[in-house]
Amino acid sequence: xxxxxxxxxxxxxxxxxxxxxxxxxxxxxxxxxxxxxxxxxxxxxxxxxxxxxxxxxxxxxxxxxxxxxxxxxxxxxxxxxxxxxxxxxxxxxxxxxxxxxxxxxxxxxxxxxxxxxxxxxxxxxxxxxxxxxxx
Amino acid sequence: xxxxxxxxxxxxxxxxxxxxxxxxxxxxxxxxxxxxxxxxxxxxxxxxxxxxxxxxxxxxxxxxxxxxxxxxxxxxxxxxxxxxxxxxxxxxxxxxxxxxxxxxxxxxxxxxxxxxxxxxxxxxxxxxxxxxxxx
Amino acid sequence: xxxxxxxxxxxxxxxxxxxxxxxxxxxxxxxxxxxxxxxxxxxxxxxxxxxxxxxxxxxxxxxxxxxxxxxxxxxxxxxxxxxxxxxxxxxxxxxxxxxxxxxxxxxxxxxxxxxxxxxxxxxxxxxxxxxxxxx
Amino acid sequence: xxxxxxxxxxxxxxxxxxxxxxxxxxxxxxxxxxxxxxxxxxxxxxxxxxxxxxxxxxxxxxxxxxxxxxxxxxxxxxxxxxxxxxxxxxxxxxxxxxxxxxxxxxxxxxxxxxxxxxxxxxxxxxxxxxxxxxx
Numbered sequence: 001x002x003x004x005x006x007x008x009x010x011x012x013x014x015x016x017x018x019x020x021x022x023x024x025x026x027x028x029x030x031x032x033x034x035x036x037x038x039x040x041x042x043x044x045x046x047x048x049x050x051x052x053x054x055x056x057x058x059x060x061x062x063x064x065x066x067x068x069x070x071x072x073x074x075x076x077x078x079x080x081x082x083x084x085x086x087x088x089x090x091x092x093x094x095x096x097x098x099x100x101x102x103x104x105x106x107x108x109x110x111x112x113x114x115x116x117x118x119x120x121x122x123x124x125x126x127x128x129x130x131x132x133x134x135x
Numbered sequence: 136x137x138x139x140x141x142x143x144x145x146x147x148x149x150x151x152x153x154x155x156x157x158x159x160x161x162x163x164x165x166x167x168x169x170x171x172x173x174x175x176x177x178x179x180x181x182x183x184x185x186x187x188x189x190x191x192x193x194x195x196x197x198x199x200x201x202x203x204x205x206x207x208x209x210x211x212x213x214x215x216x217x218x219x220x221x222x223x224x225x226x227x228x229x230x231x232x233x234x235x236x237x238x239x240x241x242x243x244x245x246x247x248x249x250x251x252x253x254x255x256x257x258x259x260x261x262x263x264x265x266x267x268x269x270x
Numbered sequence: 271x272x273x274x275x276x277x278x279x280x281x282x283x284x285x286x287x288x289x290x291x292x293x294x295x296x297x298x299x300x301x302x303x304x305x306x307x308x309x310x311x312x313x314x315x316x317x318x319x320x321x322x323x324x325x326x327x328x329x330x331x332x333x334x335x336x337x338x339x340x341x342x343x344x345x346x347x348x349x350x351x352x353x354x355x356x357x358x359x360x361x362x363x364x365x366x367x368x369x370x371x372x373x374x375x376x377x378x379x380x381x382x383x384x385x386x387x388x389x390x391x392x393x394x395x396x397x398x399x400x401x402x403x404x405x
Numbered sequence: 406x407x408x409x410x411x412x413x414x415x416x417x418x419x420x421x422x423x424x425x426x427x428x429x430x431x432x433x434x435x436x437x438x439x440x441x442x443x444x445x446x447x448x449x450x451x452x453x454x455x456x457x458x459x460x461x462x463x464x465x466x467x468x469x470x471x472x473x474x475x476x477x478x479x480x481x482x483x484x485x486x487x488x489x490x491x492x493x494x495x496x497x498x499x500x501x502x503x504x505x506x507x508x509x510x511x512x513x514x515x516x517x518x519x520x521x522x523x524x525x526x527x528x529x530x531x532x533x534x535x536x537x538x539x540x
Contacts, residue, residue: 017340022162024163
């Protein structure tokens with residue numbers, strides 16, 4: 001399994017009048033965690049797009065256990081449980097606050113697609129090689 | 136079943152550099168659909184909060200079939216399949232573009248909670264009464 | 271002078287924990303007002319981009335008089351005080367709530383630029399023609 | 406003068422289909438810079454709110470020189486040119502990319518207000534004391 005951790009400080013724009021982070025904004029936390037997970041491999045999602053491959057999200061499933069609040073320093077844990085063998089990849093995630101309370105559980109499924117043809121494709125080989133060592 | 140429809144024009148801020156609506160923003164489309172569904176009952180979510188009840192989202196599940204694009208006039212359909220009998224309510228949703236293509240399927244689960252005590256509670260009776268006629 | 275009006279319902283995602291609309295989100299209100307102003311001419315900003323012209327914002331100046339709140343039905347008034355004679359266009363705006371209180375005053379300056387070359391250019395002639403009748 | 410620097414990685418949600426950061430989102434960059442400037446004093450904006458004081462933005466003026474792009478690691482410089490003597494405080498800001506190109510210049514004016522009464526007030530004395538050493 002490949003895992004990665006990112007910390008994010010919750011800023012005001014992310015809160016809503018309930019005094020907590022708006023539920024829709026957690027997608028951004030997982031996005032940041034995911035791109036940092038790729039960056040930690042010595043690679044970037046920007047590289048992937050430059051190679052003509054995009055990774056649209058096709059399924060987003062979030063469970064809200066406890067709210068993240070303004071100024072919280074949250075930790076996003078990103079998990080890749082297996083090396084993607086097809087055009088589909090699933091990133092699992094968990095978000096914790098500074099008291100190490102689990103706030104949120106996420107599951108984000110994406111496709112690899114050629115941006116030119118919009119056809120599904122496999123993970124770039126370069127990224128595959130980077131991941132091998134963790135599995 | 137209670138159903139409701141809302142149209143939303145996609146503005147620039149919602150797009151990302153993939154040229155489509157950023158996946159995290161669909162939560163807002165369903166929020167707008169949901170509040171319009173409540174408003175169509177002659178009630179508002181603002182009323183509910185004024186009664187001391189908040190409705191935090193505890194589960195968000197979105198399936199992305201086709202992308203919404205800039206300037207699309209999308210239709211959000213909101214479905215309440217049953218009158219909530221407990222502290223939990225599930226809103227089902229579908230998003231269509233002007234060609235009537237199904238773009239997105241959503242399922243948003245919320246709790247009824249007393250804002251003072253943060254304890255789970257039942258749906259306000261006034262809202263329950265409004266809903267009876269549809270079931 | 272060319273003027274246009276748009277109404278927008280403030281949804282939850284736009285609020286922050288101060289219980290009002292987050293200041294950064296007013297840019298979106300003016301964007302929506304501006305594109306509706308163009309649409310009311312029988313034209314769309316999407317058309318303009320399809321013609322190879324983009325309109326990046328180069329100056330944004332907002333004055334916050336009173337806060338917009340959740341569920342407010344605000345009116346965005348958009349003013350074009352003169353037909354742009356150069357590569358620059360200024361949209362003036364005002365935002366009112368349902369009590370007709372002036373909440374916000376905005377001034378958004380944009381360039382016309384060719385998306386291919388990123389060179390400044392003039393307003394599309396087709397849009398110029400549409401505007402003539404108002405000046 | 407009191408100055409502070411913050412770095413922010415631009416994530417996908419902040420981009421728009423022009424391939425750059427949406428203009429309205431720069432307000433968030435300045436917000437993050439501003440709160441980090443306060444934090445660097447051994448204080449937090451959260452503390453200020455806990456003291457019953459809120460700081461609504463009353464004027465936002467942004468100049469866009471060059472666009473910030475996806476995955477850019479931008480630096481937000483925040484300047485406080487004088488210790489606020491009244492209920493008003495002005496934060497000046499500049500945003501640079503990794504090539505040290507100046508992308509954006511911002512000026513954000515805020516009021517100190519008592520959250521209970523919504524009356525303008527002076528800066529908290531504790532914050533004033535922290536700032537003295539820089540002027």
